[in-house]
Amino acid sequence: MTPHSTHTADRILGGWLGRIAGNMLGKPVERGDYWTRARIDRYLRLTGALPLTDYLPEPPAATDGFELRPEWRHCVRGRISGSCRDDDVDYAILGxxxxETHGFAFTTEEVGELWLLRLPYLQTFTAERAAYRNLANGLRPPLTATFENPYQEWIGALIRADIFGWTNPGDPHRAAALARRDAVLSHTGNGVYGAMWAAALIAAAFTASGPRAALEAALERVPASSRLARTVRHTLALHAAGAAWEDTLTAMDEETGRLGWIHAVPNAAVITAGLLYGDGDFTRTITLTVRGGLDTDSNGATAGSVAGVLCGAGGIGRQWTEPLEDTVRSAVFGFDGVRITELAHRTARLVVG
Structure with missing residues (x-):
């Protein structure tokens, strides 16, 4: 490999590690209507984990009012042995x-075919499950996204977008276009814009001077008048004005909270704030993002992916990577137990191939 391609490969590995670690960090508290910012921080104070610099601690015995997700035993510090299975990672693998199967000229129909071939129906949720059902019933895009699907602007397409950023380093325009082609299988409006924004953000992170520059580049790839773009711009403005992280999130919650905790728009604000106030530090970025609440595992994964690209694999602390044991659990047929380093190598090969 040339020095340039070696550098890119390290950043791609950083993106994969960051997505998986951020997802694992947020998974125990993934339920935004219950695990609010205040409740998450109460839990961290109770367990002596503020400031948060590692995976979540396990709950003390006989603790009321802090009901973690059932998977918590495989996602808290001291208990992790490889990554947990999660759709936030499954879709990166499927992408x-x-x-690898269809190349960059893939069609939306081919995305749907791979879902039916490789992804179990019961491991899909919200908009993806509606689209999967529509595919199985013979519908074709874009009807798969609109027929009996009340989740069209939720976060699902956004969490599928990383692969398009990782394979287009420094080219947010192409990354966003590919993400859109994938997203319209199951989403419309801000649901599609969220995917375009996330892909562009990750692509821009390969060459940007820092999080703000990457965020500003990503904004150019979505309609300026969209709710998602206006929300990200407002978050950027609050940070630039010197608002504290907590005050920024409170203001954005007041603006977007009624949309619900799985909608793409409020979650984009949490991701944006985590990246800005994390200021390029991997640990600070993913811990602030998860402490921001809402869809914690998805937000931690996306922020971790961006931060991992910005700092490279070498910039991620060993407390995040060593428990993963270079192993991914996945529901995608043929990929369970795959090595993280293998996924990163195959992704890098698409860039230089």
Missing amino acids: LHLL
Whole structure:
């Protein structure tokens, strides 16, 4: 490999590690209507984990009022042995398989075909489950996204977008275009814009001077008048004005909270704030993002992916990577137990191939 390609490969590995670690960090408290920012911080104070610099601690015995997700035993510090299975990682793997199978000229119909071939129906949720059902019933895009699907602007397409950023370093325009082609299988409006924004953000992170520059570049790839773009711009403005992280999130919650905790728009604000106030530090970025609440595992994964690209694999602390044991659990047929380093190598090969 040339020095340039070696550098890119390290950043791609950083993106994969960051997505998986951020997802694992947020998974025990993934339920935004219950695990509010205040409740998450109460839990961290109770367990002596503020400031948060590692995976969540396990709950003390006989603690009321802090009901973690059932998977918590495999996602808290001291208990992790490889990554937990989660759709936030499954879709990154499926996206890699899509590009390896069909190349960058893939069609939306081919995305749907791979879902039916490789992804179990009961491991899909919200908009993806509606689209999967529509595919199985013979509908074709874009009807798969609109027929009996009340989740069209939720976060699902956003969490599928990383692979398009990782494989287009420094080219947010192409990354966003590919993400859109994937997203319209199951989403419309801000649900699609969220995917375009996330892909562009990750692509921009390869060459940006820092999080703000990457966020500003990503904004150019979505309609300026969209709710998502206006929300991200407002978050950027609050940070630039010197508002504290907590005050920024309170202001954005007042503006977007009625949309619900799985909608793409309020979650984009949490991701944006985590990246800005994390200021390029991997640990600070993913811990602030998860402490921001809402869809914690998805937000931690996306912020971790961006931060991992910005700092490279070498910039991620060992407390995040060593418990993963270079192993991914996945529901995607043929990929359970795959090595993280193998996924990163295959992704890098698409860039230089």
